[in-house]
Amino acid sequence: MSAPLAGVHVLDLSWVMVGPVSGRYLADLGADVIKVESRGRIDPLRTLGPFKDGKPGPERSVSYHNLNAGKRCVAINLKEPRGRDLILRLVDWADVVLESFTPGVLESLELDYAHLKLRKSCLIMASTSILGQTGPHAKGTSGVGTMGAAMSGASFLLGWPDRPPFGTFGPWTDGVAPRFIVTSILAALHRRSITGEGCYIDVAQAEAGIQFVSPAYYEYAANGTVPMRRGTAGSPLRSPHGIYPCSGDDRWIAIDASERDHWEALRDVIGGLLKESKFDTLIGRLRNRLELDNAIADWTRPQDAEAVERALHLAGAPAHVVSRGGDLARDQHLRFANHFRTITDPVMGEAEIEGPRFELRRTPHVGTTRGPRIGEHTGEVLRGVCNLSDDEITELEKAGILT
Amino acid sequence: MLHDVRVLEVSAPATMLAGSILADLGADVVVVEPPAGSPARRLEPFLDEIPGIERSLTWHALNRNKRAITLDLDSIDGRNLFTTLAEKFDIVIESAAPGGCAPLDGLKLSAKTIRCTVGGFARSGPKSDYASSDLLVMASTGTPAMSGDPDRPPLFHPVPQSIMEGGAETAIAALACLLARDRDGEGQQAEISERIAAMMSALSVPIAIGAGNPEITRSGTAGLSPDARIPSIFECADGYMIVTVPAFGPSFGPMTQRLAKWAAEEGHVSRDIAEVNWITFAADVRTKAASPAQLMALVKGVASLCRSKTKAELSAAARKLGLLAAPVMDMKDVAESEQYRERGLWTPVRIGPDGREIDAPARFAQFSNFTIETKRAAPSLSQHTAEILKTEAAISTSELQALFVHGII
Secondary structure, eight states, rough: OTTTTTEEEEEEOTTTTHHHHHHHHHTTOOOEEEEBBBBTBOOGGGGGSGGGGGGOOOTBHHHHHHHOOOOOOOOTTSSHHHHHHHHHHHHHHHHHHEEEEOOHHHTTTTTTTHHHHHHHHHOEEEEEEOSSSSSSSTTOOOHHHHHHHHTTTOOOOOOOOOOOOOOSSTTTTHHHHHHHHHHHHHHHHHHHHHOOOEEEEEEHHHHHHHTTHHHHHHHHHHOOOOOOOOOOSSSSSSSSSEEEOOOSSSSSEEEEEOOOHHHHHHHHHHHHGGGGGGGGHHHHHHHTTTHHHHHHHHHHHTOOHHHHHHHHHHTTTOOOOOOHHHHHOOOHHHHHTTTTTEEETTTTEEEEEEEESSESSSOOOOOOOOOOOTTHHHHHHHTTTTTOOHHHHHHHHHHHHHO | OOOTTTTEOOGGGHHHHHHHHHHHOOOOEEEEEEOOOGGGGSSSSSSGOOOOTOOOOHHHOOOEEEEEOOOOOSHHHHHHHHHHTTTTTTTTEEOOTTTSTTTTTTOOOTTTTTTEEEEEEEETTTTTSOOOOHHHHHTTTTSSSGSSSSSSSSOOOOOOOOOOHHHHHHHHHHHHHHHHHHOOOOOOOEEEHHEEEEEEETHHHHHHHTOOOOOOSSOOOTTOOOOGGGGOEETTTTTTEEEOOOOOOOHHHHHHHHHHHHHHHHHHHHHHHSSSSSSSSSHHHHSSSOOHHHHHHHHHHHHHHHHHHHHHHHHHHHHTOOSSSEEEEOOOOOOOHHHHHHHTEEEEEEETTTTOOOOOOOOEEEEOOOOOOOOOOOOOOTTHHHHHHHHHHHOOOOHHHHHTTOOOO
């Protein structure tokens, strides 16, 4: 069976991460996604690593390929009036338009939803920015996902009580917001299939981030307490529940053995102090938490993290290495799930990027292919989608519109 | 937008956000719980720090707009009733236990039913029998190993993220199946791994090694820029600001240029630091035309600038000048933000046995011709069992009592 979005056309005017990730979901589901880029304004993701073999280059960023796999790319300078005309012809073709410009930019180009819907009333258009398109601080707030994370409340929650917040790992909302963008677009496509209506969708990345930490917000709203960062991994309501050091540089094992069977399995493996009766009960383990954690750490510290994971898992005590990149690259579950897909790029050579994050039994995702080079499909798209002749394309090239 | 879509959610921690997104988008979502209540009702934090089946704030946050029934899916009557109900629903969502068993295994579902099964790792293969504990799933994603100061243990989010990542991914999978069904009328099964969903937050960590790069650790980022060790969070007069100082190149460099200029105007860096070309800085360092010491001087100046001003003052300047800077908000700041309020993020909702009203951050998106509304509070245990079994499964008043007597509802 063909993929769920086979036949759906997506015009992707976005760059860096949030928009491209959203477009990648749609491409994986079978949509024809055309990315618009300009050599005068290349996607900054191409300048961010990691690069294949650590050597920078616009076609060598594996992050770029990971977020743009399976898309086509046209090079158009949309700030030129004739470039804008080409964008409008692509809008005529598109079911969905995605964009992540600073709020106000598309308005100034007369390419905002108000203009586009006059041309195509059934268009579904999704805009995303740090704080959205409306509200007193929306205009003028432009930036990156670390800012979205900071304004969602998530960054404040990560860190040690005696130090400033550490914040999220990188631009966290860049991975969170696409889930709300994609679900909104898919719901709009469903409604359109019934009523024919288009839709404008405006997702603020910070507001998307709030959804992922909503229990902490509810704690403030209902209990009046401002949740603070606590540093230590694991829940204060469970024991043993946390991470423990292993041999080697910055190696850790996560252990969750608070439930009775898991606890009994853990104390059988480790023995020693863990056999003391004060640890028999949950309350005993909570009251003597520090002593218990130290005893577990004394046992894990000289050992290899993976060996501890295997031994505890075999015994029935839940544990997992605190995985680094190398652990993930070797991980048997990820290999079995075919999560890493090999792509081949004429410039970069071979590399592995990630596959889709879920599996559909009857209408599977399309295969994972590399991201497009800048303007790789300009001719093909202008001929096939915009119905331009070769002469017209050559003329546009000469006029500097297709750069 | 999903007004014609009906969802049965066999409640578990990882199904909650999936059902909640679909409900917010207009679907009719009914959660199915065992008679003792969903395990998701036992997730902290609790209302007034008092535990109770109706007091989990995580439950309240993720079950708005849903109705709830109880049904013992281990009993033959429960399974039979579920199958009857499922006939009238479009999407069923469940969570698989370690080992791969899922509550709806073996049930005869209609060919048009969309079945979404979310699990911690996977339903088959290596690690399928690993516990779907938030701590373990998140440990396996690559994110914590990259989080936190290198002299302390790695950091984990205090709010469980595996259930958020897995839940949101499940909503996407469900809607993808719905669009496939819109075309040909056929349902299907989708499988979602919380771990693979949550690896999204590890950004490029999962793919760096496979592309021939050295291991990245918290203490050193071989292959990456040493700038990664420059702080991004700075103390200010009333809290903290996040400021990306090392941002160069044609896209972000102008923001650093404006930051340096402002820091100089305010007297926190010297004029010559403001006059460094921050757009070409990275390349200039490689050719020795610029020096990392200039960057460190700017970082020092930014720290001093931040200490002299409040979050509000710094944020206003960031908007006016266009800087890569934002306040590090705590939940009180989020609640009081005029931006979120005026934009319309909040909808009032009642929570807990005393029905106190709070504002919920329900409107995760703004639409031109749809509005996310909170039509009902998170349901109490079994609140809608009678109403739903009577109308949807033709159960009579006496049959309902019989089901209760036998512990099936």
